[in-house]
Amino acid sequence: MHLHRYEKIWLTVGLLTLIVFIIVLGINAFAMGAQPPSDAQVIDPTKVSQTPPFDQPGLKQLGNNNYAADMTAFVFGYAPNRIEIPVRSTVTFNVTSKDVVHGFEIPGTDVNMMIVPGLVNSATHTFTKPGDYLILCNEYCGAGHQLMAAHLVVK
């Protein structure tokens, strides 16, 4: 099949741009470790309240300025629904659902992940600015979805 000369140029440039884009994404992901949340831990979705660490959701200090927030998502809220951390802390959010699919998003940061029943998902973020951060559900989950939120206070 014959291609017009300009079309050849157009497609070559387009294809090369796409390949460069893929390579940049790949380096970012596999060399620099910027992977999207893809945790593989499974959990019985009907026994979340009996399964550690989600039997006692809350903030756990792991080290200096380093925390784990083990949280559950449910219709229509999160436990705990308020977390306080000092500024410049790094927090790993480990979240699972007790019922349906939920979202977990903190506007103003890149924390954004899906919470699927039966699986734990996690994301890590370092909070360098003090403030009151909103944690909200961005996946429709039922009649009170628009109320599903929690608060993270960085002091």
Place this chain on the structure above:
Amino acid sequence: MAEAQAAEVQSVRVDRPAARLSLAYVLSGFLAFGIAAIAGLLQGLDRGGMITLPKWLSYYAVLTTHGVYMGLVFTTFFIIGFFFSGVARTTGGSLPPAARRLGWFGWWMMVVGVIMATIEILAGNASVLYTFYAPMKASPYFYIGTALLVVGSWFGGYGVFSAYRAWKRNHPGKMSPLFTFMAVSTMALWQIATIGVAVEVVLQLIPWSFGWVPTINVLLSRMLLWYFGHPLVYFWLLPAYTMWYVNMPRIIGGKVFSDALARASFILFVLLSTPVGFHHQLLEPGIPPLWKFLHVMLTMMVVVPSLMTAFNMFAVFETAGRAKGATGLFGWFKKLPWNDVRFTAPIMGMIAFIPGGAGGIINAGYQMNEVVHNTIWVTGHFHLTVATTVAMTFFGIAYWLIPHLTGRRLTPAANKVGLAQAVIWATGMLLMSGSMHYMGLLGVPRRTAYTTYMNNPTALSWMPLEGTMALGGVLLFIAAMMMIGMVIYLTWFAPKGFQEYPIGEIGDTAEATPRILERWPVIISLAAVLILVAYAYPVIDTMQNAPPGAPGIKTW
């Protein structure tokens, strides 16, 4: 001589029986469009805080109606109707009786399915949105209704295939007409794509929702849905591309640039648009990053046939302009028929696809997805692509297709109303989709009724933008009602006459088309291999290493 031949070709008319079938589909599509537009208006006004929906009308039932009616009902009906008409038009003017019987059978099945689903949505038993994410559990009749809609659309496809086979039998060794080829490839893509959702609905959702099985494998259901969800968008887009490749050249007084390249781009869509579904699941647990990345790579490859299409369109515009005496680098631009709605509505849609496509690349951009996933940016994105590019092309088609089928004419006055409609729609979309994109970058969630999260300052700061979005929605609603008015006028009231069904001729410089582009067994096998590579391992893994299943609940 060539002129006389062309005039004869353009005077081919879709005969009565085929026209009736096509019209039934197209009008059902617009009925759904009109209802969904009312829902869209209510959503915009509610989110913007301008109205409060009455207690008995849940935001999410309205949103389910809008998503199902716009995304699945309007598009599917319109597409099949358009294809039946064009297949008839390019294969001599009629459809074989077998094709018509299949078409009518499919139409009835789809109508019954939609009625069932609608009853359940209105009764409040199915506010699960058009993606019906388990373990939110709707009434089984909602799932059965959507299954009938999908299976009915298969019969529409079988009708197209049977007309194609009949033509092939009567024209041994010849390449099929370009329009018919495109209809066949799009419906083939649809067959491949809908396997995922059919398996999900029939094997998972229906037995579970009747209570025959206690729990559901949630991740598997999501993989099956998104196996379908991405090619779905190409099922919307390809009929618009068909119009651009085949009908547009005739409307602007030009010729099809290259029959071979047009076919090649459609084949690439059949091959590449399915093995990419994980780009909708980038932020999900349970899917290894390597597999997500493989789907991202394949997603970027589906950009190639769109680049081919863009080139072809500009080539057609430029050669047509130059043939009319245009000079200079951009002189051809002025020679385009800007006051002809058959051209102007689709071209506005085409222009919207430039930012729309760029936005799509961001969405699928692996880590970048974290910034926009499930924010209203995504809603802004597909209102640019499907609700502008595709919908405005469909509007443009309706202006000649409906009068052609009803034996009427598009009058100059109707053309003017059409131009105004297009401008209002585009303006409304600029406001609505623009503010959706902007809000998404701030983190505003999609699929969310009016909320300030208890007067949270961050959420309060979003309200002015929600207002702009609502204003865009009002303009869109006005344009939608104008469109419905035009459909009614062109179906029942426009003056009797002959409205040409524009089909572009193949340009003189176009090369012969290679045979391989019509070897379906080869093409379908290749598509199957790609799908197996992308999905076999993750799907088996999800079935074998699944966590205990989730029981269903009704959370609305």
